[in-house]
Amino acid sequence: xxxxxxxxxxxxxxxxxxxxxxxxxxxxxxxxxxxxxxxxxxxxxxxxxxxxxxxxxxxxxxxxxxxxxxxxxxxxxxxxxxxxxxxxxxxxxxxxxxxxxxxxxxxxxxxxxxxxxxxxxxxxxxxxxxxxxxxxxxxxxxxxxxxxxxxxxxxxxxxxxxxxxxxxxxxxxxxxxxxxxxxxxxxxxxxxxxxxxxxxxxxxxxxxxxxxxxxxxxxxxxxxxxxxxxxxxxxxxxxxxxxxxxxxxxxxxxxxxxxxxxxxxxxxxxxxxxxxxxxxxxxxxxxxxxxxxxxxxxxxxxxxxxxxxxxxxxxxxxxxxxxxxxxxxxxxxxxxxxxxxxxxxxxxxxxxxxxxxxxxxxxxxxxxxxxxxxxxxxxxxxxxxxxxxxxxxxxxxxxxxxxxxxxxxxxxxxxxxxxxxxxxxxxxxxxxxxxxxxxxxxxxxxxxxxxxxxxxxxxx
RNA sequence: GCUCCCUUCGUCUAGCGGUUAGGACGCUGCCCUCUCACGGCGGUAACGCGGAUUCGAAUUCCGCAGGGAGCGCCA
Numbered sequence: 425x426x427x428x429x430x431x432x433x434x435x436x437x438x439x440x441x442x443x444x445x446x447x448x449x450x451x452x453x454x455x456x457x458x459x460x461x462x463x464x465x466x467x468x469x470x471x472x473x474x475x476x477x478x479x480x481x482x483x484x485x486x487x488x489x490x491x492x493x494x495x496x497x498x499x500x501x502x503x504x505x506x507x508x509x510x511x512x513x514x515x516x517x518x519x520x521x522x523x524x525x526x527x528x529x530x531x532x533x534x535x536x537x538x539x540x541x542x543x544x545x546x547x548x549x550x551x552x553x554x555x556x557x558x559x560x561x562x563x564x565x566x567x568x569x570x571x572x573x574x575x576x577x578x579x580x581x582x583x584x585x586x587x588x589x590x591x592x593x594x595x596x597x598x599x600x601x602x603x604x605x606x607x608x609x610x611x612x613x614x615x616x617x618x619x620x621x622x623x624x625x626x627x628x629x630x631x632x633x634x635x636x637x638x639x640x641x642x643x644x645x646x647x648x649x650x651x652x653x654x655x656x657x658x659x660x661x662x663x664x665x666x667x668x669x670x671x672x673x674x675x676x677x678x679x680x681x682x683x684x685x686x687x688x689x690x691x692x693x694x695x696x697x698x699x700x701x702x703x704x705x706x707x708x709x710x711x712x713x714x715x716x717x718x719x720x721x722x723x724x725x726x727x728x729x730x731x732x733x734x735x736x737x738x739x740x741x742x743x744x745x746x747x748x749x750x751x752x753x754x755x756x757x758x759x760x761x762x763x764x765x766x767x768x769x770x771x772x773x774x775x776x777x778x779x780x781x782x783x784x785x786x787x788x789x790x791x792x793x794x795x796x797x798x799x800x801x802x803x804x805x806x807x808x809x810x811x812x813x814x815x816x817x818x819x820x821x822x823x824x825x826x827x828x829x830x831x832x833x834x835x836x837x838x839x840x841x842x843x844x845x846x847x848x849x850x851x852x853x854x855x856x857x858x859x860x861x862x863x864x865x866x867x868x869x870x871x872x873x874x875x876x877x878x879x880x881x882x883x884x
Numbered sequence: 885g886c887u888c889c890c891u892u893c894g895u896c897u898a899g900c901g902g903u904u905a906g907g908a909c910g911c912u913g914c915c916c917u918c919u920c921a922c923g924g925c926g927g928u929a930a931c932g933c934g935g936a937u938u939c940g941a942a943u944u945c946c947g948c949a950g951g952g953a954g955c956g957c958c959a
Contacts, residue, residue: 434959469958526957533956542886542955561957579889588887588955596957603959627888627954650890651952657895659952685896688908692897695907714897717952721895724909734922772921782920831918846918858920 427459428617431492432607434466435477438668439484441720442622442652442660445686449649450620451490452687452708462614463495468606470500484669488679497614499606506601509609509639510562510594518638519594521560522549544590562595564605564635572630577618577647577710584630592631608632612641623648647710650717652689657719674751676775678744680736681729689718698731726774733770733779738763741776748780759787760868768860768868782858786868790855790877797851801881805848808838812845813878822871828863852881 429450433443454461463485467473482496499506513519524545533543550565567586576582594605601609607628611619626648636643654660660667672682684699691713693699699707733741742762749756756762765783773779785791801809812834819826831849835842846862853874859865866874 432959436959466959472958529957537885540885544886544955582888584888590955593957598957600957602957607959622953623889624953625959628959648889653952655895657951688896690896695898697896697908712898716890718897719895721909724896727909730922769921771923828918835918841918843918850919856919860920862918 425617427454427457428462428615429454429459429620430462430464430495430611430614430616432464432466432610432621433481434469434472435474435481436469436472437477438480438670440660440667441669441672441686444484444488444669444682445652445689446620446622446649447485447490448488448683448686449647449691449708449713450618451492452704453618453620453710454493455705456708459617460493461491462497462616463492464497464499464610464614465495466499466603466606468499468601468603470600473500480668480670487673488669488683494614497610499610502606502610503601505613506595506606506609507599510601510605513564513594513638514562516638517565519562519564520550520552520591522563522591522593523552523558523560524548542588545592547591550591559597561593561597563591564594564631564638566591566631566634572633574629574633574643574646576626577645578713578715579623579626579648582626582629586630586634589631589634594635604628604631605635608635608639608641611644612636612639616644618647619644620647620649623650647713649713650690650715653717653719655720655722660720673744673747674777676748676777676779677725677729678732678736678741678776680740681725681732684732685725685728689720690714698728730770730774733766733773733776738766741766741770745776745779748776752777752780752784754780754784754787756787759870764868768864772858772860785854785859790853792851793856796855796857797881800848800851800857802848805844806882808834808840808845809848809852809878809882811837812849813875813882816871816875816878819871822867824863824867827866831862848881849878853877 431443431447431450433439433447439447451461453459465478465481467478478496485492510519514521522545528548529545532546536543545563549563566589570586572584572586572589574582592604593602595601610616611632629646629648633643652660669682673679680701683701683704687699687704687708688697691708693707693712745762745766746756749762760768765779765786769779769783773782812831815830815834816827819830831845832842835845838845847857850859850862850865851857853869854865860868869877
């Protein structure tokens, strides 16, 4: 039997980090089992669903490089099918029309809450013969006795009493179907074999199983993944920084770094921390997914991001860096290539955004940090800088080795340590005290820019 | 309130009846060094509590506590 998984977000906002991890797990499992991964947009809430959100989710999936074999399916395009399934249940007496008013339901809930009972529908219309000509909803006739039992791949055996469940609404007064019903119909129609989703759906599962059975469907295997918490252990929210996947792009993370981070949040393979995509597909399994919720830790993501900036194919990194350069309006046509920037900067920055920001001086006029200038370009440093300028002007070639040697020679002649000349020079050509090794920096800058800036530093 | 889920270093985790409880991020000491970093070698720090089973429990069972989710004509 081919494995079929699905990711089914509702388009009421961007793709957030928890959803991305669920999608990743679904995607990985399908890939590993050589099955199919389906994307389904659950947009039955017409009020809250927007095209903007759909696009945002699709964009995020694309950026993460999580491709789907089928879809995106849209539930709003399947209303006929839901109607058909509902009619079937109605006809078989597995669902019924309920004419209870919202007021009655509210009163019922209030009463139950006051009595410290779990709010639920009381089955008022369950056995009514013919409904009057009033607006109605359709409710699923949930079994009242017995238990629903299923074996969750992550949690193990889960058992629910039917007596805890009530007759949920599967079609609204306006006849549109509701979530729990559309999920069931779709999972069945799309032959989903593995439902991998957030553990906030655990409580929906027994109801869905009951409906699946009423529909005569084969039950899928369930895997409920725990939530991602904020750094403070509380629910993830704006407070902790980014929630949306695309915010991580804006902050300068590589998709592979984010994915690697996400997969290790809850899943493990011994002590291994770094996984290529192929490795993940090969090694991923449900047996090693953790049951407990995990707190999001930005520091570790930074570490992974740097690792990926250093080790990913340079064109992959360059493509993403170009996006950031563009965003920061840095014109990189005149100056070192992005590949050169990456090899010079990757090990000293945590994000691509930082890399772009800190590489400005390779392409644009320097902006000097007054304090650094004051501290480094001192009267004592001037003789060395002047001597250096002359040496650099006459340099037959402009390469790292020669530059390094020149610096050392000048330092020796002035009887100072290399640092005493490298730092003033660094400030002179980059504006501040931090940059790649000075010889490399000069190579990237080129002779013209270097001399021009050096001259300015000496005379101003 | 009711139902369900969860609980190993600060964080992510390994562990599946016998380990000096391992790794990673972070923090930190030393080395390297032209700055910032990278890297190398160390250090720091954990089984929520109480019972039970067992020769032996982080591992099994039962309570408790703490945290979370669900209880919509939302998904």
